[in-house]
Amino acid sequence: MKKRSLLLATIVFSLALLVFACRRDLNNFINDQEVPSSFLESAKIYHGINAKDFRPTDGTEFIKLRPLWRDSWTVKSGGNQLLIVPTIENHVSNRDYKIRRVFIFSKNGNEVKEGKIVEFVAVRYDLDEHLNEIISNYKQNSIKNFNGSIITYDINYFPESSAVFENGNKTNKQAGFVKAVNLRGNIRLTTSSRDGGKISSAGLLSALSGKRDAIGAFICNGCPTKMEPNCLYTFSYTNYYDSKGNITDTVCELVSVICTNTGSGSGSGSGSGSSGGMSASMSGFSGGTGSYGGNPPPSYDCTGTLNGSATMSECGCIGGTTGITACSKDPCKEKVLVTQKATRSDLKLQNADILVKSTTAPLKEYGANQKLLDPTKNTYKAETIYTDNATSTFGPEFSWNNTDGYWVGASHGHPGGTGPSPSDAVWLARPLASSELATAGATGMAQYKAMASSTTMTVNGNYVITVKDWPALVTLKNSFDSNPTAARNAYVNKANDYKAAHPSASDHEASVYALMKLYGSAINLYKAAAGTTTYTPLKLTTTDMVGDLACP
Amino acid sequence: MKIKIIFCIAFGTLFSNLAMGQETAFKNIAVVNFDGAKRTDITKSKNLKIAKSKYSLVNSLESNVGEFYEKNGMLLFLNGESAELENNHLEQLEKGFKEMKGWRPGDPEFTKLETFSQYKVLVMNLEFEDQGTGKYSFFAVSKNNKKILNGVLEYELTDKAKASQIIEKFIKGIKFK
Numbered sequence: 001m002k003k004r005s006l007l008l009a010t011i012v013f014s015l016a017l018l019v020f021a022c023r024r025d026l027n028n029f030i031n032d033q034e035v036p037s038s039f040l041e042s043a044k045i046y047h048g049i050n051a052k053d054f055r056p057t058d059g060t061e062f063i064k065l066r067p068l069w070r071d072s073w074t075v076k077s078g079g080n081q082l083l084i085v086p087t088i089e090n091h092v093s094n095r096d097y098k099i100r101r102v103f104i105f106s107k108n109g110n111e112v113k114e115g116k117i118v119e120f121v122a123v124r125y126d127l128d129e130h131l132n133e134i135i136s137n138y139k140q141n142s143i144k145n146f147n148g149s150i151i152t153y154d155i156n157y158f159p160e161s162s163a164v165f166e167n168g169n170k171t172n173k174q175a176g177f178v179k180a181v182n183l184r185g186n187i188r189l190t191t192s193s194r195d196g197g198k199i200s201s202a203g204l205l206s207a208l209s210g211k212r213d214a215i216g217a218f219i220c221n222g223c224p225t226k227m228e229p230n231c232l233y234t235f236s237y238t239n240y241y242d243s244k245g246n247i248t249d250t251v252c253e254l255v256s257v258i259c260t261n262t263g264s265g266s267g268s269g270s271g272s273g274s275s276g277g278m279s280a281s282m283s284g285f286s287g288g289t290g291s292y293g294g295n296p297p298p299s300y301d302c303t304g305t306l307n308g309s310a311t312m313s314e315c316g317c318i319g320g321t322t323g324i325t326a327c328s329k330d331p332c333k334e335k336v337l338v339t340q341k342a343t344r345s346d347l348k349l350q351n352a353d354i355l356v357k358s359t360t361a362p363l364k365e366y367g368a369n370q371k372l373l374d375p376t377k378n379t380y381k382a383e384t385i386y387t388d389n390a391t392s393t394f395g396p397e398f399s400w401n402n403t404d405g406y407w408v409g410a411s412h413g414h415p416g417g418t419g420p421s422p423s424d425a426v427w428l429a430r431p432l433a434s435s436e437l438a439t440a441g442a443t444g445m446a447q448y449k450a451m452a453s454s455t456t457m458t459v460n461g462n463y464v465i466t467v468k469d470w471p472a473l474v475t476l477k478n479s480f481d482s483n484p485t486a487a488r489n490a491y492v493n494k495a496n497d498y499k500a501a502h503p504s505a506s507d508h509e510a511s512v513y514a515l516m517k518l519y520g521s522a523i524n525l526y527k528a529a530a531g532t533t534t535y536t537p538l539k540l541t542t543t544d545m546v547g548d549l550a551c552p
Numbered sequence: 553m554k555i556k557i558i559f560c561i562a563f564g565t566l567f568s569n570l571a572m573g574q575e576t577a578f579k580n581i582a583v584v585n586f587d588g589a590k591r592t593d594i595t596k597s598k599n600l601k602i603a604k605s606k607y608s609l610v611n612s613l614e615s616n617v618g619e620f621y622e623k624n625g626m627l628l629f630l631n632g633e634s635a636e637l638e639n640n641h642l643e644q645l646e647k648g649f650k651e652m653k654g655w656r657p658g659d660p661e662f663t664k665l666e667t668f669s670q671y672k673v674l675v676m677n678l679e680f681e682d683q684g685t686g687k688y689s690f691f692a693v694s695k696n697n698k699k700i701l702n703g704v705l706e707y708e709l710t711d712k713a714k715a716s717q718i719i720e721k722f723i724k725g726i727k728f729k
Contacts, residue, residue, distance in 0.1 A: 392651045416651030417644070423654075486682055490607065492652045493678055496689050496704070497612045499645075503691070503702040504635035507648025514652075 358413025367412025371405030
């Protein structure tokens with residue numbers, strides 16, 4: 001009897017084990033989600049051919065998502081069968097959010113013809129319960145009761161499209177993810193995948209600088225007041241558009257925080273495939289929950305020193321272990337940077353073109369803005385040369401965002417051949433009061449101040465102004481703005497005084513003298529001979545004339 | 553009798569020129585007519601009311617060059633030199649002045665370029681409303697482009713018409729050597 005009982009128990013246990021082991025297959029069988037081996041093999045072939053390895057760019061590691069073939073299943077969609085293959089997902093800290101990411105393969109005949117990566121972002125919605133229903137309808141304009149977004153990527157995780165659903169209906173809004181890390185004091189943003197997504201960097205950077213709520217048309221829910229250097233912050237964002245397709249508002253929501261150092265408390269979550277490294281962490285999300293609280297993270301300064309005292313400034317990281325106590329723009333050192341910038345083939349050609357246009361009848365000032373594609377990199381955005389149709393004025397156009405570019409100055413021509421005017425100097429102080437730069441926070445401000453310059457092209461030589469004393473320039477700018485006519489007259493008068501003492505002097509020489517006399521306390525002025533890009537710092541000599549500053 | 557008449561005419565002419573100071577050689581550049589303006593220097597000039605303007609030349613001129621004259625509360629500064637000048641030196645100065653001033657077509661003219669038989673002159677006017685003063689600056693270039701005479705007449709805005717007459721008369725009286 002005992003033997004029979006033991007045998008029976010063994011059989012039941014074995015059956016239970018078998019059923020448990022085949023649970024997924026049974027589930028697929030019951031729900032008509034079985035994966036035909038031919039479909040699976042065709043999908044593997046498609047993936048093998050089309051999924052590529054890309055080299056890291058600009059220090060950003062390319063994310064290649066690995067299909068988890070063994071966990072795949074099928075879903076019927078409009079009479080067709082889709083192969084669903086899950087992939088790596090990390091944890092989501094925000095309990096209101098559920099995020100799933102899968103490969104979706106579709107056939108045309110017997111062969112897989114299309115493979116996509118699709119992320120389903122649900123807001124206060126039971127995504128796991130309705131996942132198949134949503135997958136089945138993910139290209140439709142309505143999904144019953146669904147609130148959230150669907151972001152579609154190609155097989156290499158390059159973004160293709162996004163759709164935002166509200167109460168089951170597709171809207172004209174767009175969604176994406178943006179990740180933020182604190183790299184030695186600089187907050188660096190990465191949009192969905194490598195180059196996709198449209199989000200106001202200025203808005204998010206402002207939010208990350210402590211302005212937590214609405215900044216203009218940008219709202220960030222859950223933004224941390226302080227970016228820890230060892231943590232990856234992931235935000236889901238939704239852009240709102242007007243009838244012309246322009247972004248009117250952006251709502252950003254923190255969905256996860258992953259910290260790599262001990263004591264930072266990244267929460268539990270599922271974290272499948274996330275091995276803890278920062279770059280690995282950047283690969284995604286999962287439906288897990290957790291919190292990003294825990295013990296207070298360690299504090300690093302801009303040199304990366306634990307509890308260090310170095311801080312970011314307009315000339316970079318100073319103080320602490322850097323040995324640099326204050327910003328000092330040594331003209332003899334800065335002239336190298338000025339020359340390097342002017343020698344860049346793109347700016348050199350543009351400057352030459354500006355001079356030709358400005359000195360060709362009918363004489364007008366032509367110029368172009370100088371904007372970076374990324375404030376942390378030295379790549380300039382292609383800018384159009386334009387004119388305000390005036391013989392003696394040119395208006396630069398400031399912007400500080402990843403759509404219009406990061407303005408770090410402008411170049412323009414003077415048809416009359418005189419040197420830079422007071423306007424050309426005070427230009428550089430105007431952005432300090434702009435809302436865009438204000439929302440970019442201290443980091444953006446320091447980046448702007450470090451890069452700002454004003455170039456003037458003339459037949460008598462080329463000039464570059466940089467700022468050596470920002471508060472002094474702001475004071476001069478305020479004085480200029482309070483009475484531009486008086487400021488102009490003071491400048492012309494100073495030039496005339498110079499000519500009074502030096503009767504045969506040119507206006508060109510006199511104008512440079514006047515600028516240095518009146519604005520020299522705030523600026524460094526460099527000159528390159530006409531047609532050249534080798535700049536030399538200028539100074540006022542002991543005989544009260546303009547001369548070259550001798551550099552060691 | 554004839555000798556007495558000739559002597560009287562010669563004496564009278566010499567006396568009037570010396571007494572009135574109407575024509576005076578300036579350096580080796582030109583002969584000019586000061587029309588009764590009195591020679592002064594930069595130190596004494598600072599006591600004039602017109603020199604209280606923060607834009608007055610006496611407050612910014614750091615080189616001890618040129619000569620100062622005073623007439624009816626106005627201050628005249630004169631300078632000049634021999635130089636090899638471009639044919640279009642004055643035209644370039646005018647263009648540069650307009651550019652620095654931010655002049656646009658349609659704005660009031662601040663400059664006047666005149667050609668005389670032996671020289672060309674550029675006159676520029678600047679007014680400082682916050683100081684209640686103005687300045688006529690002029691540059692005269694000899695026909696052979698080898699000499700330049702320049703000057704500044706500082707005036708109070710209430711005296712602008714008088715200043716304009718003075719500068720016009722002065723310019724017309726220039727005789728390059």
